[in-house]
Amino acid sequence: MKFISANWLLTCDDNFEIIENGAIAFDEKIIDIGTIDEFQIKYPKDNIEYLGENSVIMPGLINTHVHLEFSANKTTLQYGNFVKWLFSVMEHREELIEKATKELIDKELSNMISNGTTTIGAISSYGFDMDSCIQTPLNVVYFTEILGSKADMIDTLFVDFQAKLKSAITHKSENFIPAIAVHSPYSTHPFLIREVLNIAKENKMAVSAHFQESKAENDWLNHSNGEFESFFKDMLDQHKSLTKPSDFLEQFKNIEHLSFTHCVEANEKELEQIKKLGATITHCPNSNRLLNNSILNISYLKDIPLAMGTDGLSSNNTLNMFEEIRNAFFMHTNLDSAALADKLIQASTNGGAKALGLNKGILKKDFDADIIAFQLPDRCNNPKNLSSSIILHTSKTTHTYIKGNDELNK
Numbered sequence: 001m002k003f004i005s006a007n008w009l010l011t012c013d014d015n016f017e018i019i020e021n022g023a024i025a026f027d028e029k030i031i032d033i034g035t036i037d038e039f040q041i042k043y044p045k046d047n048i049e050y051l052g053e054n055s056v057i058m059p060g061l062i063n064t065h066v067h068l069e070f071s072a073n074k075t076t077l078q079y080g081n082f083v084k085w086l087f088s089v090m091e092h093r094e095e096l097i098e099k100a101t102k103e104l105i106d107k108e109l110s111n112m113i114s115n116g117t118t119t120i121g122a123i124s125s126y127g128f129d130m131d132s133c134i135q136t137p138l139n140v141v142y143f144t145e146i147l148g149s150k151a152d153m154i155d156t157l158f159v160d161f162q163a164k165l166k167s168a169i170t171h172k173s174e175n176f177i178p179a180i181a182v183h184s185p186y187s188t189h190p191f192l193i194r195e196v197l198n199i200a201k202e203n204k205m206a207v208s209a210h211f212q213e214s215k216a217e218n219d220w221l222n223h224s225n226g227e228f229e230s231f232f233k234d235m236l237d238q239h240k241s242l243t244k245p246s247d248f249l250e251q252f253k254n255i256e257h258l259s260f261t262h263c264v265e266a267n268e269k270e271l272e273q274i275k276k277l278g279a280t281i282t283h284c285p286n287s288n289r290l291l292n293n294s295i296l297n298i299s300y301l302k303d304i305p306l307a308m309g310t311d312g313l314s315s316n317n318t319l320n321m322f323e324e325i326r327n328a329f330f331m332h333t334n335l336d337s338a339a340l341a342d343k344l345i346q347a348s349t350n351g352g353a354k355a356l357g358l359n360k361g362i363l364k365k366d367f368d369a370d371i372i373a374f375q376l377p378d379r380c381n382n383p384k385n386l387s388s389s390i391i392l393h394t395s396k397t398t399h400t401y402i403k404g405n406d407e408l409n410k
């Protein structure tokens with residue numbers, strides 16, 4: 001059993017309890033949690049390692065949505081407009097995928113560990129990131145993606161999807177968990193959606209989908225016009241949207257661990273449906289900014305659970321979750337800064353675990369010991385300022401424990 005202590009311990013439980021001078025005992029799971037004083041009485045013979053001045057202990061960060069196969073993009077893709085970006089992905093996809101070698105993906109995963117991430121939801125379009133995801137110490141919920149709207153391609157696409165999913169299932173382990181991603185309502189045929197969701201239900205798999213990411217998507221789904229019209233006509237000879245947003249959402253009933261990424265254009269009715277489905281919204285603020293999509297209206301979400309993701313390097317310059325939530329902190333100017341900071345930290349831990357269906361994200365007895373620690377540059381006098389101090393001053397951790405092992409100090 002290991003014992004560590006710090007000036008501040010954020011449990012990220014549902015009440016966002018913070019313990020000043022906190023201590024935690026763990027092996028693979030969390031065994032006990034309390035104040036340093038309590039621990040000294042309870043465990044008089046054990047060495048409780050103090051992590052230094054202005055130290056903080058909190059749950060590891062959960063990056064609920066990332067596309068590792070696009071990790072080679074730096075300056076290739078066209079930002080500033082969602083449809084132009086999509087065209088540029090189609091044009092450069094082969095070269096980007098080829099450049100995203102195992103070494104490159106491994107390097108990104110190891111950077112994530114240094115940046116305090118302990119779990120990712122990896123959306124896999126091709127399966128080329130599978131070996132890296134199996135070998136990394138990170139916990140990976142591995143989403144095999146289904147994508148394709150052309151009726152004459154459905155059978156081929158489904159066979160290909162089944163083969164990739166089967167391969168993921170063969171490698172299932174405690175820290176590599178197969179799951180299913182539906183790319184989006186505009187790009188995936190309703191037949192494929194129905195079939196893959198049946199598989200998800202039978203196997204109790206987590207499911208994720210991009211939803212209402214851009215105005216172009218909203219116009220196309222509701223009116224079959226807008227910026228997507230020429231895209232579908234020219235690329236796919238398709239003249240009408242295959243589904244309405246609410247019909248798309250209806251298909252996701254009875255999925256236990258469900259998340260929709262982006263949702264920046266979702267209207268009140270769609271948000272109500274998302275809430276009824278018990279789903280989480282995954283917010284990827286950097287990606288929304290770079291593709292000139294809207295800023296998610298967090299107040300509009302009311303009590304829909306929130307998680308955070310970086311999306312891929314196809315629409316971001318970093319996979320560092322601290323940098324992601326720092327940008328979100330500056331972006332949502334209509335919210336009180338301290339309350340927003342708490343919400344973003346909660347969404348990056350507890351919220352991510354809920355979206356992915358994991359026993360993580362909270363420092364509490366019997367939860368997995370995915371724990372990070374770091375030091376703030378100076379004393380924090382008030383727990384009310386702790387989350388914003390963390391978000392403003394942290395990019396890396398000194399300790400990243402995954403199931404009780406410190407992956408930074410081996």
Ligand code: MCF
Binds near residue numbers: 067125145147312315
């Ligand atoms: O979330 C962003 C933007 N929205 C949609 N798709 C992607 C994102 N980042 C990467 N993608 C992938 C997606 O999984 O790009 C491809 C899909 O395989 C786009 S479809 C040509």
Ligand code: FE
Binds near residue numbers: 065067261312
């Ligand atoms: Fe994405």
